[in-house]
Every structure is written in structure tokens, then in C-alpha cells.
Amino acid sequence: MAHNLEKIYQDFEKEQIQVLPYRFRHLKSVALEAEKVIGIDPSKIQGKAEEYTILIHEKGHFDSGAFYSAASPYALRGQAEYRADRAAILRYIPLEELRECVAGGMVEIWELADHFGVTEDFMRKAVAFYQDTPGIR
Numbered sequence: 001m002a003h004n005l006e007k008i009y010q011d012f013e014k015e016q017i018q019v020l021p022y023r024f025r026h027l028k029s030v031a032l033e034a035e036k037v038i039g040i041d042p043s044k045i046q047g048k049a050e051e052y053t054i055l056i057h058e059k060g061h062f063d064s065g066a067f068y069s070a071a072s073p074y075a076l077r078g079q080a081e082y083r084a085d086r087a088a089i090l091r092y093i094p095l096e097e098l099r100e101c102v103a104g105g106m107v108e109i110w111e112l113a114d115h116f117g118v119t120e121d122f123m124r125k126a127v128a129f130y131q132d133t134p135g136i137r
Helices: 005-014 048-064 074-092 095-103 109-116 120-132
Strands: 018-021 029-032 037-040
Touching: 005 018, 005 048, 029 048, 037 048, 048 074, 074 120, 095 109, 095 120, 109 120
Parallel strands: 018 037
Antiparallel strands: 029 037
């Protein structure tokens, strides 16, 4: 599976989700369900891995239907963010491919992150998700 910006932008195009640059005050990105738009602030992004990670996370909001508003309670926001991460992990860091990487000797987080094109922090989330989810291992 390709793990790069070209692939994620193809996914957005297929699903008619627009990605638009926007200068945010405090955010790096936002997904707007009704508009089918992702706003991303390129001035706050440091590298392709961070951009890819942000985009697959925002795609996770669409895949899971996990949206919220600025007025939503903190708990609801946390649940929606978790569901978006989970959807992104399941789609863009598939367990079988992760297993193949580990079996092939990739055991360091940075190696796995590099392979999947994500940040090390997101790779840690993915590994923790698969380790902590009963029935997936």
C-alpha cells in the first residue's frame, strides 16, 4: 500500500473532499462535515510526515463520522478525536502490513513511522491501538 501524500490526496478526490489551505490562529487543520472540506494551515506543518499524518487523521473524521463543534463538551471532542485516529489507523496502517514490517525486522518506532509515512507520535498511537484492542492481535 502506498503511504504518501499523493495517495491521500487521491482518496480525497475520489470521495469529493476538498483540501484547502487556510491560515488558522491556533489550529493546524479542521474537517468540516457538511461542506466536505478539510482546511489545513501549511505554515504550521513541519514536513511531509506531519502533513500526511494530519490528513489521514482528518480523513478519519469523515470515515468514522466523528465530528464535533467548538461548543461540544470536552468528552465528546475526545471521543471524536479517538474515533478519527482509530479510523485512520485501520485504513492507513493496516495490521497485516504492520505485522509484516515487524516480522521483517522493523521494530523501531522511527522505522515504522518512516515506512508508513506518519509521525513517530502517530505511529506510537497505532502500535498502542493494536496492542490494547482485544480481538485484533
